[in-house]
Amino acid sequence: MNQPTLIAAPVKDLFYGGASAEYNAAITAAAARVTAFLENNKRPFSGIRPAALLAQFREVDFDTPLPDYESLFEEVDRLYIQHATAFHLPQYIAHLNCPVVIPALAAEVIISAINSSQDTYDQSAGGTFMERKLIDWTGQQIGYDDQCDGVFTAGGSQSNMMGLLLARDYYALTYLHHNIKLDGHPIEASRFRIFVSEKAHFSNQKNASLMGLGEQAVIKVATDERFRMDLGALEAAIQKERQLGNIPIAVIATAGTTDFGNVDPLAGIAGIAQRHQLWYHIDAAYGCGLLLTDKYRYLLDGIERADSVTIDYHKSFFQPISSSAFIVRNRLHLNIIRHHADYLNPKEQDYDALPAQINKSVTQSTRRFDALKLWFTLRLMGRQQLGAYTDTIIDTAEEAACLIEEQVDFQLLSHSDLGVLVFRYYPAKLNVSPCELNKKIKEQLFFSGEVLVASTKVDGKFYLKFTILNPLTTIEDIKEILNKIRSAI
Structure with missing residues (x-):
């Protein structure tokens, strides 16, 4: 019989009470490298070519560990930090990568070390209520009442998928009396249609494909001279699809297009969605920053009428990646995606007394406590x-x-x-x-x-x-x- 392998004491690499000195030394060394990155970068990119960088990676041998932290940090500095894009410099003006606020970086240290998972109360406790408090606060900024709810997600594409999934399943349950979660697509699903601006995010097509509706389900609507969804074109597109025998189920507006940073006419789209009984989702992954400003908040007028909203705090709230959310106006709609597992969130559990955020999540069970970054930010800096x-x-x-x-x-x-x-x-x-x-x-x-x-x-x-x-x-x-x-x- 094989004898168990004995672990030599003291253990220095595991995060536990006996390794606090090594933890502090490692974190201090990491902070020094970050400080050097912040202070020494005068341009946003080193300019290194991919072939030159790849050649350095060929020398790395994972079977031979490095002797100490200094060697490790030297290697990471050479392979990564020296060539990392410096989003904090004004000369970086390319993609939707915001500079981040320092309170959120402080939160990252706590998040990574304590390593809570946000799926159930017994894995997060206070983290559960912090996340819920921030979801409620975000819902209030949108203009929702106390019936709203939501969950933190990995990013805007995931939140948009949740919006489309709810739109599809809600339509099937309400109008076809068919439960897609249990029984799969009804025969009518091939005729489901979702309306988006021709300048909307590509995640809409990808999500429709992943959900089995196919990209053919996404109807692109023409835009005006400012590249915002044209209301007349939307109305005409809905009417056309109905005449073709197809079934409009949802319209997705964009509050802040990736290519132009413009906001669709949210209130006007809300009226059309209501008249045609369509699920109304707003992708505010970029434009959610308008929730913070009194001066320009009017650009989001009508967002409070949406059934669901995508929020990316890591785009417009100056948060480190990832920090996003999916918010619904009616909390009961989240029951559509709930699934019970006996070992995690059994059906008989009283979730008012013992909450579980996993009941609101689609693609993540184990889920990082990213909400703490926004908590730090709002509590120290304020809206x-x-x-x-x-x-x-x-x-x-x-x-x-x-x-x-x-x-x-x-x-x-x-x-x-x-x-x-x-x-x-x-x-x-x-x-x-x-x-x-x-x-x-x-x-x-x-x-x-x-x-x-x-x-x-x-x-x-x-x-x-x-x-x-x-x-x-x-x-x-x-x-x-x-x-x-x-x-x-």
Whole structure:
């Protein structure tokens, strides 16, 4: 009979009471590397090419552990930190990556070490009520009453999937008396239709595919001159699908499109959804920051009429990834997705007395306590300070839009409700097409490491894109970036 392997004492690498000294030393060393990253970076990217970076990874041998923490941090610094994108710099102006607030970073230390799981009360206790309190608070900011509910999620795509799943199952239960959770799709499912803006997030198509409805279930609705869903086009699209024998079940509005940062006419869409008895979901993954500001909150008028809302705190509340939520106006709708497991959340348990957040989650059982980051942030900074950041970002974006419009060698495609500006460099004399010129500019800037901008295509044409999500970005920074674009080629 094999004898059990004996563990030599003292154990230093496990997180337990006997290893507090090593824990403090490791955390202190990690903090020093983060501080160096913060203080030493003067440009948002090192400019390293993928082939050069990959060559360094070929030297790593996982079968041979490193001798000490110093060696480990040196390796991680060389392979990762030196080439990590610095989202906190104004010269990073590409994607929806916000700079993060320090209270949330402090929370990350506690979250990772204590390692609570948010699925059941016996794994989180106070964490359960912290998350619920923040969900209630978010619902209040949306304009919901005390019947709202929700759950923290891994991101906007997951929250959007939950909204679509509820829309599908609610329709089947209410109008077809069919339980998809138990019995699978009804025969009518192939005719289900969901209406989104042609500029809505791609997760809608992916989610429809994953749910077995197919991308064909998603009907793209034309937009207006500001790339917001056109109400007349929505009404016409619904009528057309009905005439074709299809079954409209939901409309998904976008509060803050990824490409243009504009908000669909939420109140008008709410009226259409109500008239046609459609589930109304709003993807406010980006535009949720408007909940923080009194100055621009009006842009979300009508959000309180949605059946469900996607919130990404890690886009517009300055939280580290990941920190998102799915909120419903009527808490009873979450019962549609509830599943009971005897070992975890048995059916006979009194969930008013002993709550379990897993009853509201679709794709996560074990789930990180990301809500603590937002708790730290709100309790120390408050809604007003976060709202002031949002005001600054929107004001800077509008000033930047006007500046670009004034430049004879730039073409601005649209102003933004939030902070995304789509444009291209278009000097009077061109030796190549404007699309090729702007592609080369983006690549040149990226591998110089000096400025990171994004890009997109509109009507098949290539454009550069600013995503202003940093309250420290000034109009002087924008002027400097425009000059670097001019000189890139």
